[in-house]
Amino acid sequence: AAERGRMISAAKAYIDQAARFVGQQAVQLHGGMGVVDELVVSHYFKRLTVIAHCFGDQDHHLDRYSRSLSAA
Numbered sequence: 001a002a003e004r005g006r007m008i009s010a011a012k013a014y015i016d017q018a019a020r021f022v023g024q025q026a027v028q029l030h031g032g033m034g035v036v037d038e039l040v041v042s043h044y045f046k047r048l049t050v051i052a053h054c055f056g057d058q059d060h061h062l063d064r065y066s067r068s069l070s071a072a
Helices: 002-035 040-053 058-071
Strands: none
Touching: 002 040, 002 058
16 A cells, blocks of 8 residues: 555656646747637646646655655
8 A cells, every 4th residue: 555655646746747847838839828718728737737736736745755765
């Protein structure tokens, strides 16, 4: 169970980092239009941000992962 929790935290932190990078790059690619509600990219970026905060954000899972390593 401890190993599973560690791997889930690692995966969640990695996915959050990748989602943030993809979302920010998409907004940059579209320039100022990337943040207006008329383009779909802004909706996806907002959705990625909400998903990243569900079940704990990246900082929470990195902390959880590091604590599990020091406990093992």
